[in-house]
Amino acid sequence: MVHSMTAFARAERAGAHGTLSWELRSVNHRYLEPHLRLPESFRDLESAVREALRQNLSRGKVECTLRFDEANAGKPLQIDRERTTQLVAVAESVAALIRQPAPINPLEVLAWPGVLVADVADPQALNAEALGLFNEALTQLKAGRAREGAELARLLEERLDAMLSEVAALRQLVPQMLAAQRQKILERFRELQAELDPQRLEQELVLLAQKSDVAEELDRLCTHIAEVRRVLNASGAAGRRLDFLMQELNREANTLGSKAFDPRSTQTAVNLKVLIEQMREQVQNIE
Known part of the structure; x- marks a missing residue:
């Protein structure tokens, strides 16, 4: 907790x-x-x-x-006569060194620590x-x-759920986006009426698929989300660990954004970064 x-x-x-x-x-x-x-x-x-x-x-x-x-209240005020006498004597000695000294103010003497004697307990x-x-x-x-920590944990759990929804939705879209990207490249070549080397084209498409493969980033996001949940439910101070995990989540979201080749994957990366930033602000208040 x-x-x-x-x-x-x-x-x-x-x-x-x-x-x-x-x-x-x-x-x-x-x-x-x-x-x-x-x-x-x-x-x-x-x-x-x-x-x-x-x-x-x-x-x-x-x-x-x-x-x-x-x-x-109702008790008579008492003074420490010995301390008061010493204080007045010292004040008079200082006054003798001054050409036109001001008279000693009794209220200022009473305000000096130790002059008034209080009736206090042991x-x-x-x-x-x-x-x-x-x-x-x-x-x-x-x-x-x-x-307040329980409320912060609830807010973090809500955003973790939202992140998992974003990741799951993107996983389902990736095959469609890759197929659409492949079809777009084929249509571009046909528009240019270029002579295609099927083997060369296939190599280029495979290379594009590799560069656009975000499965690893999505897996790591899920792993970090699971770790955040484990830390939230563990005992002891968690703030520093959670702060580190926010950095790791942000790193994966940045990589996801850099690999984006479709507006939908770009939007997912942006949504994830917004959720991570919201969590990071809350984590700053966690012990």
């Missing part, structure tokens, strides 16, 4: 000390590329989050954002809760990628 690289997940949990929320967004990318946005007090989680992503995802650019809204317990919530969000993200 294939998975998409595009998905979104959000998980939120309210507790005694505030509300934790994770937002995970993933888009297609050649490799697994995590981008983490964590509050400073949760930086210790970074390695665990990266490892969880590595264990569960193979490819995709994944943005992980953690927010923590502290529940401080950091280790809060980190464990945040990591558990992240795993919930990651499970949601994987489920979303699986659902």
Whole structure:
């Protein structure tokens, strides 16, 4: 079963000390590329989050954002007096070096990290809760990628069916097209009233048939289509393998077009290339 690289997940949990929320967004990318946005007090989680992503995802650019809204309503604000005193002293020392310093703004002092003392829970317990919530969000993200992957697989299967129909129709037409081409050459010679060497003419017709023989390309197209279906139904990451198979399908369609000697075979080659390009665009989103 294939998975998409595009998905979104959000998980939120309210507790005694505030509300934790994770937002995970993933888009297609050649490799697994995590981008983490964590509050400073949760930086210790970074390695665990990266490892969880590595264990569960193979490819995709994944943005992980953690927010923590502290529940401080109704609680008195407290300051770290020692840190505040040090901060003011340093500010006054700097002001002494300036000719006309601006007065110290108390609100700017309060905004300095560590001045306000928050009533928070045990950091280790809060980190464990945040990591558990992240795993919930990651499970949601994987489920979303699986659902979209199933839809991508369905779209690819539809186009594979269309390709097989094109190949089957051309197989039936090839003998008719070769016979028509043979008759056209014979009529051209008769119009020119040229003296025909039957043996030489037969050699030329055989050579034309060989150059126009597309059975090998049609067989390889069927083989690649079967392989695409096998990869779609297999487990594990499939995007790179499918991308390679799209290149091989396109190669056979190009060869088919170069051998075309009838408008119907030319149209078949064009139709196949359109279907392959549609699949290639979808494959770019598969993990």
